[in-house]
Amino acid sequence: MATVGNVNWVKKAQEKVARLGGQTIRVGVTGLSGAGKTTFITSLINQLENHQRGLLARRPPFDRLVSVRWQREGVASPFPYLQALGALASNPAQWPSSTADLSRVVIDLQFRPEGLLKTLQGLRSVRVELLDYPGEWLLDLPLLGLSYGKWCEQMAALVDREPRRSLAGTLRDRLGNLDPAARCDPLELSQLTADWTSFMRSCRNEAGLARNQPGRFLLPGSGVAADMLLFVPLLGANRYSEGPPGSWWAQCEERFNYYRDFVVKGFYDEHFSQLDRQILLVDMLAPMEAGQAALQDLKLALEEVMGSFRYGRNSLLQRLFRPRITRMAICATKVDQVAPAQQRSLQQCLEDLVTDSLSEVRHGGVEVQGFPLAAIRAADQEGETMIGGLVGQTAFVRYQPVTVPAHLPLDLQFTGPKLLHLRPPSGLHRNEPFPHFRMDELAGWILEGRQP
Ligand SMILES: Nc1nc2c(ncn2[C@@H]2O[C@H](COP(=O)(O)OP(=O)(O)OP(=O)(O)O)[C@@H](O)[C@H]2O)c(=O)[nH]1
Ligand SMILES: [Mg+2]
Numbered sequence: 001m002a003t004v005g006n007v008n009w010v011k012k013a014q015e016k017v018a019r020l021g022g023q024t025i026r027v028g029v030t031g032l033s034g035a036g037k038t039t040f041i042t043s044l045i046n047q048l049e050n051h052q053r054g055l056l057a058r059r060p061p062f063d064r065l066v067s068v069r070w071q072r073e074g075v076a077s078p079f080p081y082l083q084a085l086g087a088l089a090s091n092p093a094q095w096p097s098s099t100a101d102l103s104r105v106v107i108d109l110q111f112r113p114e115g116l117l118k119t120l121q122g123l124r125s126v127r128v129e130l131l132d133y134p135g136e137w138l139l140d141l142p143l144l145g146l147s148y149g150k151w152c153e154q155m156a157a158l159v160d161r162e163p164r165r166s167l168a169g170t171l172r173d174r175l176g177n178l179d180p181a182a183r184c185d186p187l188e189l190s191q192l193t194a195d196w197t198s199f200m201r202s203c204r205n206e207a208g209l210a211r212n213q214p215g216r217f218l219l220p221g222s223g224v225a226a227d228m229l230l231f232v233p234l235l236g237a238n239r240y241s242e243g244p245p246g247s248w249w250a251q252c253e254e255r256f257n258y259y260r261d262f263v264v265k266g267f268y269d270e271h272f273s274q275l276d277r278q279i280l281l282v283d284m285l286a287p288m289e290a291g292q293a294a295l296q297d298l299k300l301a302l303e304e305v306m307g308s309f310r311y312g313r314n315s316l317l318q319r320l321f322r323p324r325i326t327r328m329a330i331c332a333t334k335v336d337q338v339a340p341a342q343q344r345s346l347q348q349c350l351e352d353l354v355t356d357s358l359s360e361v362r363h364g365g366v367e368v369q370g371f372p373l374a375a376i377r378a379a380d381q382e383g384e385t386m387i388g389g390l391v392g393q394t395a396f397v398r399y400q401p402v403t404v405p406a407h408l409p410l411d412l413q414f415t416g417p418k419l420l421h422l423r424p425p426s427g428l429h430r431n432e433p434f435p436h437f438r439m440d441e442l443a444g445w446i447l448e449g450r451q452p
Contacts, residue, residue: 031281033135043375054433136215141308149239180249208290336374
């Protein structure tokens with residue numbers, strides 16, 4: 001006869017198996033433009049496909065992983081894995097291209113049950129689903145909580161401050177002087193939209209700024225009619241402004257509302273409403289190199305993004321969508337660029353930057369863990385120096401690793417590191433696990449634990 005102890009033990013084992021059995025785990029890979037999402041997803045598929053060889057082989061639950069299938073059949077817009085592998089395996093090796101549209105990843109994993117149940121149960125399957133998308137789109141999520149007038153106010157405050165003020169040049173006055181109630185000139189509207197788009201591009205490329213809205217102006221993707229992407233913030237307008245049909249106000253507000261309610265909401269529904277786990281990827285090094293304004297912008301961008309699906313009780317989106325995220329990994333990416341002893345400092349700087357938002361997330365009952373991550377390790381340490389190759393070249397360079405402060409100063413003012421643009425390591429092949437930092441730890445943590 002089974003004792004109470006035995007019954008508990010069997011129950012526990014059953015639960016453990018159930019959490020790995022026949023489930024779909026939706027993982028939200030969240031990151032701004034250039035954070036490293038596509039490289040991360042490529043490396044994750046590679047690590048899973050080569051689970052018997054890499055570090056994954058020794059890490060539960062992957063020590064019981066029997067087979068992995070990256071699904072393409074029946075998957076709409078499958079992730080371009082082979083294309084990414086092609087770039088990485090070229091000579092000299094290249095990084096996967098920047099993402100221009102949405103794509104999906106479906107990976108089926110089959111696990112051997114553990115303990116007593118292995119004789120009673122067949123293989124247990126887990127389906128992992130991820131989405132890849134241009135990082136620019138993420139910054140549109142905060143629009144979901146805004147009216148057109150409020151957005152105009154926010155943009156006016158943003159463009160008022162340097163370095164945006166100088167980058168905007170005459171555009172600031174041209175947008176500020178338009179009378180919202182005056183009749184809209186369609187040709188002028190197209191020109192202003194084009195100029196606003198160039199301004200956003202300069203903010204991103206020249207100043208390393210992250211908060212560039214509307215993101216689809218930079219990367220429209222498929223499925224959005226071009227004439228719906230014709231609107232600008234009227235910098236002299238506010239939440240109390242209005243205008244008759246055909247006015248600047250009416251034209252811009254109508255398209256803004258369409259953008260918010262269909263384009264952004266559609267993306268949110270697809271990507272964020274059903275998530276079980278979230279992986280937030282952040283490139284800290286590039287904004288640290290770019291300086292205080294870029295770090296400040298990154299901080300606000302991350303706060304806005306995390307606030308868009310705040311995990312507590314009070315957010316608008318919380319009321320619209322049932323919360324499911326139970327675990328969130330926050331990762332400083334590309335940490336292979338610094339010496340291994342400095343990787344934790346880089347992670348600490350990231351956590352310093354978003355301390356308040358992280359507290360909110362934890363307060364909402366989400367388990368949060370930090371992983372200083374390199375999806376693909378491009379540099380190695382040899383003694384006191386680092387060795388790696390530069391993008392576009394075939395030779396290797398030996399260099400002094402950059403120094404990262406143990407904490408970010410509160411005013412975000414310090415001399416940032418000067419970075420080299422490393423290329424991926426040579427000889428990467430689909431059927432060998434790529435070198436990395438902590439991909440195994442992260443993958444194990446994301447898949448383990450009870451499903452909600
Ligand atoms: N050293 C190093 N560099 C990396 C790593 N991952 C990404 N990078 C660099 O960061 C760049 C951007 O990475 P992506 O994976 O394209 O970033 P993304 O988030 O998909 O960017 P978008 O598609 O533009 O939103 C790459 O081109 C590389 O230069 C890494 O693990 N190590
Ligand atoms: Mg990408």
